Amino acid sequence: MTVTTDAATREPRSGARVAVQKFGTFLSGMIMPNIPALIAWGIITAFFIPEGWTPNEGLATLVDPTIHYLLPLLIANTGGRMVHGVRGGVVGTIATMGVIAGSDFLVDQFNATLPAGEDELGQVHMFIGAMIMGPLAAWIMKQLDKLWDGKIRAGFEMLVNMFSAGIAGFGLAVAGFFLLAPAVNWLMDVLGTAVEWLINTGLLPLVSILVEPAKVFFLNNAINHGVLTPLGTQMAADQGKSILFLIEANPGPGLGILVAFTVFGVGAARATAPGAAIIHFFGGIHEIYFPYVLMKPALLIAVILGGATGVTTNMLFDSGLRAPAAPGSIISVLAQTASDSYVGVILSVVLSAAVTFAVAALILRATRKADLAAENGDALSAAIAKTESNKGRRSEALSGLAGGAAGAGAVDVATDGGSLEEVIGSRDVSSVIFACDAGMGSSAMGANVLRTKFRKAGLGDIDVTNVAIANLDETPDIVFTHKDLTDRARQRASSPVHVSVDNFMSAPVYDEVVEIVRRRREGGGAEPGLDAESGQDAESGQDAESGRSAVPVPVAAEPEAAAEARAAVEPGAAGPSQATAGGPILTPDRIRADGVAASMDDAIGEAAQFLIEAGAVDPSYEQAMRDREASVSTYMGNLLAIPHGTNEAKDSIHASALSFVRYDQPIDWAGDEVRFVVGIAGKDGGHLAILQRIAIIFSDESKVQELLDAPDEVALLALLESVNERD
Structure with a gap:
């Protein structure tokens, strides 16, 4: 949790840096899902080409079509789906085929003009x-769809959709x-x-001056996936290997940093470095060493020199990889190394x-005395928070590292030298705002949680609302936001105290804020260690008066748009797939006990499909749900995500x-584990109570466990039946 005042020391993220990160993340989103195909191509090449381990003339015919057609078309399809779902993927793939054919035509024309015997130009992948x-x-298809959205006569939707996509694909292929x-x-x-010039002149190692700092600040994706991977793949296709695949993926510099902290570090950094080194080197999670560099920016010199050393070594030995090493672990690197x-x-x-370790050791030893004198355990935690801020979202690997650095339940307060109690306790709090991107789902849930806690503490006069x-x-005294949105909120309102949380539904800071406000109202009279909401001992869980166990049942949240979005679903007389006014909000046909999605994007699509089949939303709503997720995570805590559309949708x-999908295996939801995905679409508001009931269920861990253990859809509906109650 991070608290910031209007003069907080935490600087807003640079707009240019955020733009580069977004661009790099988008490129990474197209490349990374298709890395397995690149790896497969590398293995096929290693085994079956004439110079391979087991040459096979027939199987070797897989090599050229895979690299020339399959891989670019997979990337195009992924990129298209990111913009406009399956429809965008299909049109993007058709259009890219035009680009491939156009490139081949130009190459053939050029080669036809060459004198006999001169080397011909190879294919451009x-x-x-x-x-x-x-x-x-x-994107063009998406804009075209908007033109006739809602204007197609019933019964002609499929005809229009099919022909419009086909005609658009044709035109874009010709344009490509x-x-x-x-x-x-x-x-x-x-x-x-x-x-080629950098390699021939021996200047390629200088690229490390750009790449290594870019990695630490999460700006490397644009370079790696936008330039190095395409060029490396072209080089590998022509020469069988590429040095470019190792410029960014080399795990050596990160290992050198972490070993140096293991030997010469102090405090939490030294204690956590050995485990981080194992995760980095064998797991390929490079971001785990970034906080150590950010603790001492001078260490950028060490990783630059180490990276340049690795590039120089590969140049001297003419060594390289057959395909990208992803993730960048020593295992992946050796698996892709050319024979x-x-x-x-x-x-x-x-x-x-070795070079990184030596340089880092000099820097750490030179500052060791000052580090020992100032040791307080906060430096690494602050660096981890900075790293996650640079990344723009939570990192599971860094969260584990933070746990080792700060201990369970640690709180990071970043104010102008003031604690949470000082900055909030100095105010007469009467208004609290929860703000999110749309001011609906997630923020409304958080507002309901805190409003209930204030009410139980006898502070029901405090106005707790949610806005975009x-x-x-x-005007508000306190503003709560998801940590990814706090910078934007501070730019809109500088006077309130800004509190950042990981998720709105179960943030521990709520109880602390309630207790601080209650003590100020009472003139400082609360007994230490008592929970503000229940009066029970915060550590023992026992009632302060009777000594009996008194674990309170948590109350949950009610998103406005989220509630709105999961409002009244109705199958009724219109049939089980039709949503109509007055029917139950959740029906058996919109519950799945064994979801099939394996990724966040697919899970959003699965949840959206129920809403589309119910007739509650247009197909375009699915993309609006993805757009919302791209803005800020809809993870709510307790294994729950509630994807919903943007205001514009x-x-x-x-x-x-409302739809409900449970997954046997956790879905990676931008760094958080999700087992339940509740898709919502709300018409005209007025359904906040539904969201409140959902939140009440999921804020009770025993109820969550019951949902995990439920054998089928019927059992799930029985546990969720309260969402269908009407006031």
């Missing part, structure tokens, strides 16, 4: 073309053939020439680690509806 055309074509293909060929030629490159690659990792960040003003909602 359209990775960059796919990363441009896939999302672009999907004539317009984008020449541009991408030229760009690849320029970038390839630049890399003639093991000595060079292993030495590049060892020497880069865009509507914030200077209200017109695509026909009736309120």
Whole structure:
């Protein structure tokens, strides 16, 4: 939890840096899901080409079509789906085929003009073309769909949808053939020439001056996935390997930093470094060493020199990888090492680690005395928080590291030298605002949780409401936001105390705020260690008067838009797939006990499909749910996520509806584990009670366990039946 005042020392994230991060994250989102295909291509190449381990003329025919057609089309489809769902993926793939064909046509024309015997130009593999055309074509299709959304006569929807996508794909493929293909060929030629010049002049190691700091500040994705991976793949296709795959993925510099902290660090940094080194080197989670560098920015010199050493070693030994190493662990690196490159690659990792360790050791020893004198355990926690801020979302690996650094239940308070009690206890709190991107689902749930806690503490006169960040003003005393949105909230309103939370439904800071306000109202009279809500001992869980166990049942939240979005679903007379006014909010046909999605994006699609089939929303609402998630996570805590659409998608909602999907395996929800996904679509508001009931269920861990143990949809509906109650 982070508390900030209007003059807080925490600086807002740079707009330019955030833009680069967003761009890099988008590129990464297209490339990373398709890394398995790149790895498969690398293995096929290693085994079956004439120079491979087990040459096979027939199976070797897989190599060229895979790299030239399959991989770019997979990337285009992924990029298109990110912009406009399955429809965008299909159109993006069609359009990218035009770019590939256009590039091949230009190469063939050029080769036809060459004198006999002169080396011909090879194929240009359209990775960059796919990363441009896939999302672009999907975006154009999305805009076209908006033109006739809601204007198609009933019964003609499928005809219009199919032909519009086919015609758009045709037109964009032709445009890609004539317009984008020449541009991408030229760009690849320029970038390839630049890399070749850097290699021939021995200047390639200087790239580490850019790449290593970019990694620490999460700005590397744009470089790695936008330039190094496409160029490296082109180089690997021509030469069988590429040095470019190891510029960013080399685990040596990170290992050197962590070993240096293991030997010369102090306090929490030294205690946690050995475990972090194992996770980094063998697990490939590079971000786990970033906080250690941020603790002492001078260590950037160490990782730059270490990275440059690794690049130099690979240049001297002419070594490289067959395909990208993802994640960047030593296991992935060795698995992708070309058959003639093991000595060079292993030495590049060892020497880069050694150089980084030596430089880092000098820096740590030079500052060791000051570190020992100032040791307070906060430096690493602050660096972890800064790293997560740079990343723009929570990191599961860093959260584990933070637990080791700060201990369970630790709180990070970043004010102008004041504690949480000082900045809140100095105010006569009468108004509290919960703000989120849309001012609906998640913020309304948080507002209901805190409102209930205030009421139980005898502070029911405090106004607790929720709004969109865009509507914030200077009137509230306290503003709660998700930590990813606090900077935006502070820009809108500087006077209130700003409190950041990981999730709105179960933030421990709520009880602390209630207790601080109650003590101020009573003139400081609360007994230490008593919970503000129940009067029970905070540590023992026993009632202060009787000594009996008195574990309170937590009360939950009620999102306005979220509630609105999970409003009244109605199958009724219109049939089980139709949402109509007055029917139950949740029906058996919109519950799934064994969801099939394996990713957050697919889980959103699965939840949305129920709403679409119920007739509650237009198909476009699914993309609005993804747009909302891209803005801020809808993770609520206690294994629950509640994806819902943006404000702009209200017109695509026909009736309120709610869907419920449980997953056997946790879904990675931007760093949080989710087992339950509740999809919502709310029409005209007025259904906050429904959300409150959902929140009451999920704020009780015993109820959550019952939902986990329920054998089927019927049992789940029985446990969730309270959402269908009407006031």
